[in-house]
Amino acid sequence: MLQPCRPRSLAFLLLLALVLPFRSAAAHPRLVRAVPAAESHVQTMPRALSVTFNESLTIALSRLTLLDPTGQPVALDTVRFASEDTKTLTASILGTMPAGRYTVKWQAAGADGHPMRGQYTFVLDAAPVESTKRTTDTGTLKGGASSTLRGTSRPRVPGVR
Numbered sequence: 709m710l711q712p713c714r715p716r717s718l719a720f721l722l723l724l725a726l727v728l729p730f731r732s733a734a735a736h737p738r739l740v741r742a743v744p745a746a747e748s749h750v751q752t753m754p755r756a757l758s759v760t761f762n763e764s765l766t767i768a769l770s771r772l773t774l775l776d777p778t779g780q781p782v783a784l785d786t787v788r789f790a791s792e793d794t795k796t797l798t799a800s801i802l803g804t805m806p807a808g809r810y811t812v813k814w815q816a817a818g819a820d821g822h823p824m825r826g827q828y829t830f831v832l833d834a835a836p837v838e839s840t841k842r843t844t845d846t847g848t849l850k851g852g853a854s855s856t857l858r859g860t861s862r863p864r865v866p867g868v869r
């Protein structure tokens with residue numbers, strides 16, 4: 709009785725092998741949002757990392773790691789859910805962050821307990837140099853622009869030509 713069934717069950721197994729990866733992938737947490745956002749540039753040091761997934765997570769299997777531009781880990785507080793939101797992991801940043809590109813590595817597991825992992829980067833831009841100097845620079849630029857404008861409008865003034 710098993711013998712005639714075999715080709716059919718083999719076909720069924722093949723079908724399962726094709727379908728299962730998609731099914732399990734759909735059941736695993738997928739990153740949908742991050743703060744700071746992936747590939748973003750931030751001007752000030754963020755106080756916390758926050759990553760939101762498409763499904764509720766198991767906190768015991770969830771991890772966040774922040775690596776500085778040299779690849780050294782930046783001290784983070786314990787990873788926890790953002791208030792009542794079990795799809796969002798957050799961790800306060802305890803260490804200091806010099807300017808540069810940072811890597812966030814995350815691990816997250818949903819109901820089935822299979823940890824998914826991923827990473828993304830963001831850039832902390834260098835602190836702007838003395839705001840007074842910046843204003844002066846902008847002023848100079850503006851002055852230059854307006855004198856150019858005046859120059860262009862000069863032919864309109866009668867008598868100059």
Ligand SMILES: [Cu+2]
Nearest residue numbers: 732736820822
């Ligand atoms: Cu799984």
